[in-house]
Amino acid sequence: MTWLEEGWRHVWLPYAQMQTAPLPMPVARTQGARIILEDGRELIDGIASWWTACHGYNHPHISEAVAKQLEAMPHVMFGGLAHEPAYRLSTRLAALMPGDLNRVFFTDSGSVAVEVAIKIAVQSRLNQGVRGRTKILAFSGGYHGDTIGTMAICDPEEGMHSLFTGLLPENPVVPLPKDAASVASFEAFLEREHKNLAAIIVEPLVQGAGGMVFHGPEVLQRLRAAADHYGLTLIFDEIFTGFGRTGTMFAFEQARVVPDIVTLSKALTGGTSPLAATIATDRLFETFLSDSPMTALMHGPTYMAHALGCAAANAALDLFETEPRLTQAAAISAQLARELEPCRSLPGVKDVRVMGAIGVVQMHNIKDPPGLRQKLLKEGVWIRPFRDIVYLTPALTITPEELSRLTGAMQTVLAKE
Ligand SMILES: *Cc1c(COP(=O)(O)O)cnc(C)c1O
Numbered sequence: 001m002t003w004l005e006e007g008w009r010h011v012w013l014p015y016a017q018m019q020t021a022p023l024p025m026p027v028a029r030t031q032g033a034r035i036i037l038e039d040g041r042e043l044i045d046g047i048a049s050w051w052t053a054c055h056g057y058n059h060p061h062i063s064e065a066v067a068k069q070l071e072a073m074p075h076v077m078f079g080g081l082a083h084e085p086a087y088r089l090s091t092r093l094a095a096l097m098p099g100d101l102n103r104v105f106f107t108d109s110g111s112v113a114v115e116v117a118i119k120i121a122v123q124s125r126l127n128q129g130v131r132g133r134t135k136i137l138a139f140s141g142g143y144h145g146d147t148i149g150t151m152a153i154c155d156p157e158e159g160m161h162s163l164f165t166g167l168l169p170e171n172p173v174v175p176l177p178k179d180a181a182s183v184a185s186f187e188a189f190l191e192r193e194h195k196n197l198a199a200i201i202v203e204p205l206v207q208g209a210g211g212m213v214f215h216g217p218e219v220l221q222r223l224r225a226a227a228d229h230y231g232l233t234l235i236f237d238e239i240f241t242g243f244g245r246t247g248t249m250f251a252f253e254q255a256r257v258v259p260d261i262v263t264l265s266k267a268l269t270g271g272t273s274p275l276a277a278t279i280a281t282d283r284l285f286e287t288f289l290s291d292s293p294m295t296a297l298m299h300g301p302t303y304m305a306h307a308l309g310c311a312a313a314n315a316a317l318d319l320f321e322t323e324p325r326l327t328q329a330a331a332i333s334a335q336l337a338r339e340l341e342p343c344r345s346l347p348g349v350k351d352v353r354v355m356g357a358i359g360v361v362q363m364h365n366i367k368d369p370p371g372l373r374q375k376l377l378k379e380g381v382w383i384r385p386f387r388d389i390v391y392l393t394p395a396l397t398i399t400p401e402e403l404s405r406l407t408g409a410m411q412t413v414l415a416k417e
Contacts, residue, residue: 030057033398046383046392046406053271055319056397062270062315069311078304085310099258100282106305110239110265111145113276116299117261120280121199121233124287127295137200139176143209144237155210177222199233204251208240212360212391217255224257235261243267244329247356270316275309328396332357339407348417359392379409
């Protein structure tokens with residue numbers, strides 16, 4: 001395969017030590033919950049391409065919508081011109097959101113959606129003549145993206161804060177207020193520091209890329225109360241949890257808490273196209289209205305509200321209405337709980353946990369992650385352990401038989417770890 005060998009001298013892979021990184025496996029096509037390799041092997045996909053492909057790959061409804069949009073117009077700039085896919089999508093996203101979360105700002109990646117959320121929170125204060133409230137309170141174990149601004153609100157290790165000292169803006173990162181001790185230190189921190197803060201940001205219910213760590217709805221209620229008390233903007237980063245992954249359409253529904261800003265991406269287009277959205281309340285939006293151009297939101301990506309992406313997202317939203325996605329998520333959840341439970345008694349296993357369509361087996365440690373990946377591959381599954389966890393975030397359309405292949409492979413391989 002000449003494209004692979006030639007290109008290998010030129011591509012730069014994510015988070016990879018390129019000196020030792022193995023050649024990735026060439027993919028010929030995808031279908032449903034399967035990845036078909038160039039050599040003909042078919043893998044059951046346990047990750048759904050970083051949980052984007054929630055409707056399975058190549059869903060005909062999304063493919064048709066994108067093909068139709070491509071024929072009419074791949075994209076036009078969002079400044080001064082309007083196109084139906086984006087306007088329709090913003091209306092639909094606002095309708096899905098509770099309260100007065102009514103204003104949608106489109107971008108092209110999750111990280112940038114979070115950057116925009118930060119800008120909204122900070123500039124909103126500035127527009128109201130409040131200076132000095134520029135810090136964002138984030139939590140240990142959190143992950144919000146790879147750009148400079150978002151690295152600065154990731155877990156210090158994940159965000160490589162020490163490596164990039166001097167480059168990153170400095171933001172406080174504290175433990176999530178989960179138990180008596182962390183609640184007390186959280187409250188003391190806010191009492192001391194709230195005057196420097198614009199916002200609190202959290203991944204609701206599940207800290208995804210930080211190791212699939214769960215917390216209860218009461219944590220989100222605590223954050224809402226604290227944000228209200230100190231006049232802070234509460235940002236829920238639903239880029240991982242949104243669109244049924246935790247069992248409800250959005251994770252915050254389980255806590256009955258309404259944030260001030262929500263960020264969405266990943267499964268927004270069902271894995272078809274890079275698109276993200278930052279959704280803010282009317283109240284925040286109104287702080288940008290004035291007679292001066294200086295209070296306008298200062299952001300505007302070139303490919304903002306990409307028309308093909310918006311067409312894909314509208315089609316993906318249709319599927320939540322026409323196909324029983326949340327019922328499927330509940331069935332996946334029950335099956336994951338049942339079929340991963342036996343892993344708990346394996347010697348190397350520290351914890352087994354399931355929420356919605358997320359199944360996690362946490363190990364005491366994974367000695368040889370690449371070796372473990374190879375063993376899983378031999379079982380015909382695409383599962384990528386990271387840190388100390390082996391996890392499943394499959395397409396919500398995966399069949400029970402396919403899901404059993406994934407959990408079976410995990411059991412077989414982890415039994416020998
Ligand atoms: C993936 C992710 C991001 C970053 O999204 P990108 O599209 O990779 O920039 C931000 N927040 C959360 C919770 C994520 O899971």
